[in-house]
Amino acid sequence: MGIRRVVRPVFLVSKTPYPGVIHIPVLSIRFLTPPIDFSQYDGIVFTSKQGIEALHNYDVEWKELQCVCVSEPTAEHARRAGVANVVAGNGYGESLPDVLGRFGTRKRWIYLRPETVASDWAEHARNEKGISVDEAIVYETVCNADSGGIEVPEDAVLVFTSPSSVRCYLERYALLDTHTVVAIGTTTEKSLPKGIAARTSAETSVSSAVKLACEIAGADKK
Numbered sequence: 001m002g003i004r005r006v007v008r009p010v011f012l013v014s015k016t017p018y019p020g021v022i023h024i025p026v027l028s029i030r031f032l033t034p035p036i037d038f039s040q041y042d043g044i045v046f047t048s049k050q051g052i053e054a055l056h057n058y059d060v061e062w063k064e065l066q067c068v069c070v071s072e073p074t075a076e077h078a079r080r081a082g083v084a085n086v087v088a089g090n091g092y093g094e095s096l097p098d099v100l101g102r103f104g105t106r107k108r109w110i111y112l113r114p115e116t117v118a119s120d121w122a123e124h125a126r127n128e129k130g131i132s133v134d135e136a137i138v139y140e141t142v143c144n145a146d147s148g149g150i151e152v153p154e155d156a157v158l159v160f161t162s163p164s165s166v167r168c169y170l171e172r173y174a175l176l177d178t179h180t181v182v183a184i185g186t187t188t189e190k191s192l193p194k195g196i197a198a199r200t201s202a203e204t205s206v207s208s209a210v211k212l213a214c215e216i217a218g219a220d221k222k
Helices: 048-057 060-064 071-079 093-101 121-129 165-172 186-190 206-217
Strands: 010-013 022-024 029-032 043-046 064-067 086-088 108-112 130-142 157-160 180-183
Touching: 010 165, 010 206, 022 206, 029 048, 029 165, 043 048, 043 093, 048 071, 048 108, 048 130, 064 071, 064 093, 071 086, 121 130, 130 165, 157 165, 157 206, 165 186, 180 186, 180 206
Parallel strands: 010 022, 010 157, 043 064, 043 108, 064 086, 108 130, 157 180
Antiparallel strands: 029 130
């Protein structure tokens, strides 16, 4: 990729860091272990890599199920975890009912979800598509109490990766008119305070959002 020389500082507001930008770790993940009988299902649905990581606490039998992921980056994470049969949506929850519909309405799915969700796609799949989708909360996103104290200059470019990252950032920092905001997708963009304009990355991935932010910041790749 080469060396980036950035005129303005780029901050990534997320759970995990990314090379070449400053990380503000506003999010923490708490994994939960509700009882799940995977033998009752034909397939499993993930909308984030955290849902996949939560299943490290379960028997490997879930890896034999058909897997549907919200995006290709999440699908790749599932493949690395050992899942063989994986398909992906377009990065947004709204695409999942149509993806599940390709398998017909006789399949039974389990959606491994966070406590708070930004999309009601599962309800739409049940009510509008007649698809059987059960839900199990396997993790929750909480604000990291130790994430304050990072100096964010007035000319910073801020990358937000989820509605939770916006909420937790605003608990500890101010979002200034002089900041430039990049959102990983339209759902995150809509969670920003009224009057805050944002650029949305071409793909719903951290790499795409960071690339856009560095371009805005004046990155010069050598």
